[in-house]
Amino acid sequence: MxxxxxxxxxxxxxxxxxxxxxxxxxxxxxxxxxxxxxxxxxxxxxxxxxxxxxxxxxxxxxxxxxxxxARPKLTQPLSLRSYTEGALLYGRVPSRVVVTWEDLVADDTLATDLALPPESTVMHLERVLLADGERIGLESTYLPKSRFGDFRQTFDPTTSLYAAIRASGVEFGEATERIETVLASPREAALLESTTAMPMLLMHRKTLDTNGVPIESIRSLYRGDRIAFVATLTR
Structure with missing residues (x-):
């Protein structure tokens, strides 16, 4: 041999x-x-x-x-469904912990993504995503304040943002999404109850309404050991 x-x-x-x-x-x-x-x-x-x-x-x-x-990974569909809808689809109980809910001045990249004038005000919502009480993701959402400013008074940030956006009369049209593998920063690892050595899935999404107007820009970081994504492809 x-x-x-x-x-x-x-x-x-x-x-x-x-x-x-x-x-x-x-x-x-x-x-x-x-x-x-x-x-x-x-x-x-x-x-x-x-x-x-x-x-x-x-x-x-x-x-x-x-x-x-460990429990099987949470499977999330790559679609315009919200995190809540995706988790419920696979029999998991979704919840969120609010980390940050603040107004920011958009930098050039964010202003371009949201089709806003330079130095426009955007709302930044950062939340830890949980499935059955387990921390699996850290989501940062940026919304134009000129369009969704009343959400600061009417929206409960522990609930589904997509449901609130639809309830406001905005219809989702399409989204561009990029996924890559990264390592978390010490702060991110702590918020996700993980380590800086654990591979993470980093997702960037830009979402448009049915008129082609940007709704949001999202940066989501997911624990690679606790979540997987699935897409349905057709010709």
């Missing part, structure tokens, strides 16, 4: 862990590193590497000093 025929120890451990997880339920404790190292006859560092891969994939999670089987 050549070296190419041998399976790397890390691969063997990973396959073994996959089989173990198939026999466990959500919330069950994963065997500790020491026990797994003895079972697979490898170093604890090799086991630790395989467990880290499962952690990044969202299949396990740290709970106290132990590791347990």
């Amino acid at each position: 050549t070296s190419l025929d041998r399976e790397p120890k890390s691969y063997v451990v990973r396959q073994g862990l996959d089989r173990i997880l198939l026999e466990l339920e959500v919330g069950d404790t994963v065997p500790p590193e020491r026990e797994l190292a003895v079972r697979f006859e490898v170093s604890r560092e090799t086991v630790r590497q395989a467990l880290h891969e499962l952690l990044v994939e969202g299949r396990i999670e740290r709970r106290g000093r132990g590791t347990v089987v």
Whole structure:
């Protein structure tokens, strides 16, 4: 047998862990590193590497000093549905924690995105997104104050913003979205109860109404271990 025929120890451990997880339920404790190292006859560092891969994939999670089987990721559709609609579609309970709700002077990029004159006032709403009480995303929404200024008095920021926008008579037309992988800043990681080493999905969205007028500019940061996105493609 050549070296190419041998399976790397890390691969063997990973396959073994996959089989173990198939026999466990959500919330069950994963065997500790020491026990797994003895079972697979490898170093604890090799086991630790395989467990880290499962952690990044969202299949396990740290709970106290132990590791347990994680719930399946929340799947969100890439569409003009709100976060609330997407979460409810997959049987999860959405909620939000308001971080910031303030007026800002738009910089050149934001003014261009929202088709506003330079130095126009925009409203910035920053919220932590939760599913079944678990923090999964950090969303920053920018709205033209000239169009939605009354929301500061009428809108409950812990509820669905899209529902409020529709209720105001604005119809969503289309959106442009870009998604990339990033690492969170210390502040973002703390708000998401994660770490700066955990890969995140960064989403930028610009939404227009049916007349082609910008509604919002959004920057959303999602935990890569707790959420996945799905799109339906047609010809």
